[in-house]
Amino acid sequence: MWIKICGIRDVQSAQAVEQAGADAIGLNFYARSPRVVAPATAAEIVAALDGIAEPVGVFVNHSVAEVHAICRHCVLRTIQLHGDEPAEQLAELSRDYRVIRAFRVGAEGLHSAGLYLGECRRLGALPWACLVDAHEPGKFGGTGHRAPWETLALEYKSAEWPPLILAGGLRPENVSQAIATVGPWGVDVAGGVESSVACKDLALVRQFVVNARKDQLGHG
Numbered sequence: 197m198w199i200k201i202c203g204i205r206d207v208q209s210a211q212a213v214e215q216a217g218a219d220a221i222g223l224n225f226y227a228r229s230p231r232v233v234a235p236a237t238a239a240e241i242v243a244a245l246d247g248i249a250e251p252v253g254v255f256v257n258h259s260v261a262e263v264h265a266i267c268r269h270c271v272l273r274t275i276q277l278h279g280d281e282p283a284e285q286l287a288e289l290s291r292d293y294r295v296i297r298a299f300r301v302g303a304e305g306l307h308s309a310g311l312y313l314g315e316c317r318r319l320g321a322l323p324w325a326c327l328v329d330a331h332e333p334g335k336f337g338g339t340g341h342r343a344p345w346e347t348l349a350l351e352y353k354s355a356e357w358p359p360l361i362l363a364g365g366l367r368p369e370n371v372s373q374a375i376a377t378v379g380p381w382g383v384d385v386a387g388g389v390e391s392s393v394a395c396k397d398l399a400l401v402r403q404f405v406v407n408a409r410k411d412q413l414g415h416g
Contacts, residue, residue, distance in 0.1 A: 197375065197381075197382065197383065197408050197409050198219045198220070198359075198361070198381060198382030198383075199217070199218050199219050199220070199382065199383055199384075199385075199404070199405055199408050199409075200218065200219065200220035200221065200222055200252060200361065200382065200383070200384040200385075201213045201218045201220075201221055201222065201384075201385060201386070201389060201396070201401060201404075202221070202222030202224065202231070202252075202254065202363075202384055202385065202386040203222060203224050203229075203231030203386040203387075203390075203394060203396075204221045204222065204223060204233070204241060204396070205231060205232075205233045205237065205394060206237070206241070207240055207241050207244045209396045209398075210241045210244060210245060210249075211244055211245070211246075212396075212398050212401070213249065213396065213398075213401055214245055214246060214248050214249040216398065216401050216402045216405050217402075217405040217409075218249050218401070218405060219248075219249060219250065219382070220249055220250040220251070220252050220274070221241075221245075221249050221250075221251055221252065222252050222254050222276065222384070222386070223238045223241065223242075223251055223252065223253050223254060223270070223272075224254040225238070225253060225254060225255055225256075225258065225266055226254065226255070226256035226278070226279075228256075229256075230393050230394045231386060231393075231394045235266050235269050235270055236269075238251075238253075238266075238269075238270045239269055239270045239271070242270050242271050242272065243271075250273075250274055251270070251272055251274070252272070252274045252275065252276050252296065253266060253267055253270065253272040253274070253275045253276065254275075254276045254278055255275060255276065255277055255278065255279070255281075256278050256279035257279035257280055257281065258279075260285060260288055260289060263275060263289060263293075264292070267292075267293065272293070273293060273294060274293060274294040274295075274296065274324070275289065275293045275294070275295055275296070276295075276296040276297075276298060276327065277289070277295060277296070277297050277298060278298040278327075278329075283312060283315040283316045283319055283321075284319065286316060286321060286323060287316065287319040287320070287321035290321045290323070290324075294324040295323045295324055296323060296324060296325045296326070296327050296361065297312075297316075297323035297325075297326050297327070297358075298326075298327040298328075298329055298363075299312070299326060299327070299328050299329070300329050300330065301328050301329070301330070301343055301344060301347070301348070302330070302344065303344065303347075305344075305347050305351050306347070306348070306351040306352060309326070309328075310353070310357075313326070313357055313358075322357075322358055323358050324358060324359075325358050325359045325360070325361050325381070325382065326357060326358045326359070326360055326361065327361040327362075327363050327384055328343050328348060328352075328360065328361070328362060328363065328364070329343055329363040329364040329384075330342055330343045330344075330363075330364035330365060341364055341365050342364050342365030342366075343362060343363065343364035343365065345362075345374055345377045345378050346377065348360070348362070348378045348380075349377055349378050349379065352378075354379075359380075359381035359382065360378070360380040360381050360382075361380060361381065361382040361383065361384050362374060362375070362378050362380040362382070362383050362384070363383070363384035363385070365388065366383055366384070366385045366388045366404075367385070367388035367389075367400075367404070368388070368389070368400055368403040368404045368407050369407075371383060371385070371388075371404055371407050371408045372407045372408070372410055372411070375408065383408050385404055388400070388404065389401045389404050
């Protein structure tokens with residue numbers, strides 16, 4: 197089970213999260229997020245990692261030029277597009293980076309995500325992975341609301357689409373159930389392992405990692 201802890205904002209937390217067994221850490225560059233990190237700090241975080249956890253730059257409606265500039269400064273190879281970026285932008289960025297495409301999914305299901313991935317396929321640039329978060333109007337993730345697990349279990353076309361990363365309302369106490377219900381390749385958490393907004397609780401991080409990997413042989 198691939199595990200990403202998102203919204204890391206300082207070197208000490210990044211190193212502790214890496215030591216706890218996370219496969220990736222999310223560095224959020226969305227200015228309106230409470231978990232935003234400055235590129236200079238993000239660069240320090242990346243330099244301090246031991247090469248176990250992959251740093252992932254999280255972008256929301258940034259221009260291609262902005263993404264390139266931040267990734268060069270921070271030495272990032274993997275990015276997450278979490279806004280309204282068109283498939284053409286994903287295709288352009290996928291020439292240089294592994295791209296995780298986030299979809300905010302509600303009761304309407306995965307129809308629009310399927311159309312988007314069809315356009316990506318037409319452009320010859322499917323994302324490296326797809327992250328599914330809960331949909332809340334006007335919000336770009338980090339809401340703490342649960343994604344529709346049952347809908348994902350029924351509608352996500354694992355054989356045709358990129359690997360699924362489940363996000364949205366995950367916590368140490370529900371991540372095992374979420375994995376059992378949805379069967380994702382990976383999981384992503386931010387607020388569910390925090391003692392207060394943007395402050396990671398390392399005991400919760402460790403428990404999340406343990407619970408996400410418990411009895412999950414064959415899922416990743």
